[in-house]
Amino acid sequence: MAEEKVAGHRWNFVRVGGFDQVELTTGADLVALEHLDQKLWVALACPTKGLEFDTRTLELIDTDGNHRILASELIAATKWAGARLVDVEQLAKRSDSLPLDAIDASTAEGKLLQDAAREILQSLGKPDAKRIAVEDTQHALDAFAKRAFNGDGVVTPESATDGATRKALEDVLACAKGVADKSGKNGVDEALLSKFFDDITAHAAWLAKDVSDPALRPLGAATDDAFAAFLGVRAKLDDYFARCRVAGFDPRALAAVNREEKDYLAVAAKDLDITASELSSFPLALVAADQALTLDRGVNPAWAVRLGAFRAKVLEPLRGPSSAQTAALDEAEWQQLCARFAAREAWLAAKQGATVEALGAARVRELAGSDLRAKLEALLADEKRAEPFAKEIESVERLVRYCRDLLPLANNFVSFQDFYSRKSPATFQVGTLYLDTRACELCIRVNDPAKHAQMGPLSSTYLIYCDCKNAKGETMTIAAAMTAGDVDNLMIGRNGVFYDRKGGEWDATVTKLIDAPISVRQAFWSPYKKALRMVEEYVAKRAADAAAESDTRMTGAVNDTTSAISAGAVAAPARRPLDIGVVAALGVAVGGITAAFSAMLGAFFGLGLWMPLGVLGLMAAISGPSMAIAWLKLRKRNLGPILDANGWAVNAQAKVNVAFGESLTKRATLPKGSSRTITDPFADKRRPWGFYLAVALILGAAGAWYLGKVDRFLPLPARSTSVLGASAPAAFVPPTSATASHAPAR
DSSP: OEEEEETTEEEEEEEETTEEEEOOOSHHHHHTGGGSOGGGOSBSEEESSSOSSOHHHHHHHOTTOSSEEEHHHHHHHHHHHHTTBSOGGGGGSOOSEEEGGGBOTTSHHHHHHHHHHHHHHHHTTOTTOSEEEHHHHHHHHHHHHTSSOOSSSOBOGGGOSSHHHHHHHHHHHHHSOOEEOTTSOEEBOHHHHHHHHHHHHHHHHHHHHHHHOGGGOTTGGGHHHHHHHHHHHHHHHHHHHHHHHHHHHOGGGHHHHTOOHHHHHHHHTSOOOTTOGGGTTSOSBOOOTTOOEESSSSBOGGGHHHHHHHIIIIIHHHHOSOHHHHSEEOHHHHHHHHHHTHHHHHHHHTOOOGGGGGGOHHHHHHHHTSSHHHHHHHHHHHHHHTHHHHHHHHHHHHHHHHHHHHHHHHTBTTOBHHHHHOSSOOTTOOEEEEETTEEEOOEEEOSOHHHHHHHGGGGOOOEEEEEEEOTTSOEEEEEEEOOSSOOTTOOTTOEEEEEETTOOEEEEEEEEEEOOOOOHHHHHHHHHHHHHHHHHHHHHHHHHHHHHHHHHHHHHHHHHHHHHHHHTOOOOOOOOOOOHHHHHHHHHHHHHHHHHHHHHHHHHHTTGGGHHHHHHHHHHHHHHHHHHHHHHHHHHOBSHHHHHTTTOOBOSOOBOOHHHHHHHEEEOOOOTTOOOOOOOTTOOOOOOHHHHHHHHHHHHHHHHHHTTTTGGGSOGGGSHHHHHGGGSGGGOOOOOHHHHHTSOOO
16 A cells, blocks of 8 residues: 655555556545646546446536546536535535535535525425435426526527517528527527528618619519529520520531531430420520521420510510510620619629528518517527526536546546456446356447557457347447457357346347457467367368369269260270379378487487476477467556547556456356256267376387386396397497497407
């Protein structure tokens, strides 16, 4: 236990998870968090999504609304709550309710808070209550939100006191997207109301010009219909006269401006109607140099109706009803018509207050000349007067929730006491995954799969990613840490069951595995299992290849035989000559393998009584590297990258060692007091392993005796050199330098 004194407060630290963590147990610890060096915090930020924590409390702490709780926001919350309590130790009680006399009424803010709490209880029919609960504040907020004036700065049509005011509010909402009221209904705030009536004023002034300026109505009351008919053909008439000018400029362009014959053939190949869309892009009429447009014949059928409306509503009223006068339109007259409508076109282009145009000119003029703006502003003023009490209700809710939730949040933020104490799950543990006879309790909801794919392997933890779905059709993705047992039977596609913290059941399907060591014991057997899998895969592949080759040969032989029979003769199968080189190569290979095996066997038996140590040494040579790597990785296994991928800012190496990992993954065990019948009627027949072992020992001993490795331990008559004589391998003793120097000269 380490201790530190910072800014007058005495901190207690405990070393767990491989680093020092502050113990937060008192209200004084919470209000002094601003004086705790943030280098000693386990985390400096956490997300508001994917945590098993009260979401409303997280919303109240998240003052900037970025969906993350920062260290500064947690500090501000503890300071705010501590300043409004008589005794800050109320924050350590973690109670669902708060005594009214625990609120410090000696300050103006505290007095308002206490009065608001009493008024809430009074409105709920609890005038004599001495405590206010989280549930009480929630009921009060729900009831207050349904009021006409609930202090959120938004008025709804239901807030109106008369029909005209209500209709005006409905008009505002018809012209613009409203603002959500606390009650859930659509309403109007001050900014929306101001813009609406500004647009009403501007649009009414714009409409007034249409009445006061004669140039805007060259045809009087019929101008609107005439202008619409004019706009309907304007672009096409401009196009026609432009083509005529091009034809007048260069006669060679005449065929091109009239469209080529192949274009007509493509249209004619289809079923035509009088308004065929394919003809709409063709000229209004046959183009010639400086030619007037004849309106009563030879016009494009797709434009005949619109040209007729233009003739009836524009040309005839302006030039008179005589058909002789209106039978043709030249470019000069067309330009004069465009000039007569230019003022109206400019007026329409300068339209103001277009957002309220849908109400109609009459309603716009009515609203512009009424006092409805003042009435609606009075409603907003009434709404604003309710704002202080609304804030006080929210402040009461904030204080009650902070007294209940701040300490648990700090113990999952400033320190990870809940996680390492194992007394209760941490906020980031969302449930338990049951898979492969184990229960994984370190399950984290995945908010960002792409970031998890990048950060997950850095945790040195074996991770199982699962897609989960419940009976309601809801889905989520979790990452579960497998920290005990082995992974031989884990694979993508396996199904399990996930239980969330509320007991909800989810179907879970494994979608991804991140491999990492689980224990040194698992790492010891890993090379042998991998070798066995490689052998199995190789044998299976060779068997499949051999089967395929056999099928191919058989199919070929059958086809050849069938072809020969059809030809009237069956040829004898050709014999392949024996390849002497292949036989020689096989002999060399077999000899090399035999020699290598004999050398290994000789070296092994050469150990004599040290053979057991040789076996251990061989196993250490095979498993040692795997165990060393596992030991190194297990020392680095930590929670940081897994949480950082979800938006946390983990500030320490939150390690998960082997012993702690064993507690996070529960393996299947029989309940205490259970009876067990070990006789399995369908069990595989037992093999006589004792007999095999005895035979192996006898053969080993015989080999060692044959090689003379145990002669020095046996009496002279029993030694291999005595029994086998010169045939014993140990009978030949190579000459040494000493014996060679005394050998007689020849």
